[in-house]
Amino acid sequence: MSERSPRERILARLKSGPRAEAPARPDWAPPAYGADERKAKFKAMLEASHAEVHDVTAADWPRRLKSILADKGVRAMVYAPATGAGRQLTGEWGADCAALVPYDRPVEEFKDVLVHEADAGFTTARGGIAQTGSLVLWPTPEEPRLISLLPPIHVALVEEDSLTDSLAATIQAQGWADGMPTNA
Numbered sequence: 217m218s219e220r221s222p223r224e225r226i227l228a229r230l231k232s233g234p235r236a237e238a239p240a241r242p243d244w245a246p247p248a249y250g251a252d253e254r255k256a257k258f259k260a261m262l263e264a265s266h267a268e269v270h271d272v273t274a275a276d277w278p279r280r281l282k283s284i285l286a287d288k289g290v291r292a293m294v295y296a297p298a299t300g301a302g303r304q305l306t307g308e309w310g311a312d313c314a315a316l317v318p319y320d321r322p323v324e325e326f327k328d329v330l331v332h333e334a335d336a337g338f339t340t341a342r343g344g345i346a347q348t349g350s351l352v353l354w355p356t357p358e359e360p361r362l363i364s365l366l367p368p369i370h371v372a373l374v375e376e377d378s379l380t381d382s383l384a385a386t387i388q389a390q391g392w393a394d395g396m397p398t399n400a
Contacts, residue, residue, distance in 0.1 A: 246347065246381050246382030246383075246384050246385055247346075247347055247381050247382065248381060249346055249381050251376075253346075254346045254379050254380075254381060255346075255376060255379060257346040257347070257349075258344050258345070258346040258349055258379050259349075260349070261346065261347070261348055261349020261350075262344075262349040263349075264349065265349055267349075268284075270284060277373065278304060278305055278308040278309065279308070281305075281338075281371065282309070282310075282313040282314070285313065285314045285336060285371075286313055286314070288335075288336075288369065289335075290314045290335040290336045290369065291314055291315065291335055292314055292315045292316075292317050292333055292334050292335055292336075293314045293315070293316060293317065293334065293335065293336040293337065293338055293367075293371070294317045294318075294319050294329065294330060294334045294336070294337045294338065294363050294367060295316055295317070295318065295319065295337075295338040295339075295363070296318075296319050296338075296339070296340075296358050296359035296363065297318040297319070297320060298358040298359075299340055299358055299359055300340075301338075301340045301373050302318075302338075302358075302359075305338070314335070314336070317329060317333070317334060319359070319360065319362075319363055323360070323362060330362055330363075330366040330367060331366055334366070334367040335367060335368060335369060336367050336368070336369035336370070336371055337362075337363040337364055337365075337366065337367035337369070337370050337371070338363070338371045338372075338373070339353060339359055339363050339364045339370070339371070339372055339373070340359065340372070340373045340374075341353055341372045341373065341374040341375075341378070342354040342378065342390065342400075343374070343378035343379065343380060343386055343389075343390065344374045344378065344379045344380075345379075345380055345381075345382060345383055345385075345386055346379055346380065346381050346382075347381060347382045347383070348382075348383070350383075351372050351374065352378075352386055352390070352400060353372070353400065354397060354400055355397050355398075355399065355400075356397075361399065
């Protein structure tokens with residue numbers, strides 16, 4: 217009789233061993249937070265990632281942003297002028313704060329600004345996920361993803377009513393099955 221290979225010996229030992237019950241499957245059901253708990257969880261998870269979270273209102277966020285950027289020594293911030301938030305920034309920004317640099321050229325012409333001149337990039341978030349503290353950024357031609365990736369500081373405006381409990385809840389609430397960008 218021929219000697220068994222190491223592989224055959226290992227498999228034989230495994231097959232002859234005692235049978236154990238399979239462990240219980242993890243509960244993948246998303247959490248269900250109330251509105252205040254969802255906001256608190258989102259903030260806590262973002263802060264755990266060393267992000268700063270500032271509660272602002274629809275009326276005061278540009279003024280607060282000016283103050284925050286001034287405290288950080290930001291000299292220039294790239295933004296998308298064609299978005300609603302971009303238009304609000306333009307209307308309420310003054311000469312006494314960081315320069316607003318509109319993302320209004322093809323990336324080939326704008327790369328140097330993004331890499332070497334902009335201290336911050338401003339985008340709007342399509343939502344936020346409380347369970348993970350994740351921002352949902354949805355790039356568009358008006359607000360491309362490079363605004364959030366290249367400058368050293370990324371400022372994201374997240375509306376409280378766009379927060380969801382989990383990724384699954386976000387996908388459902390925002391209708392991602394109807395179409396997605398190349399990345400979200």
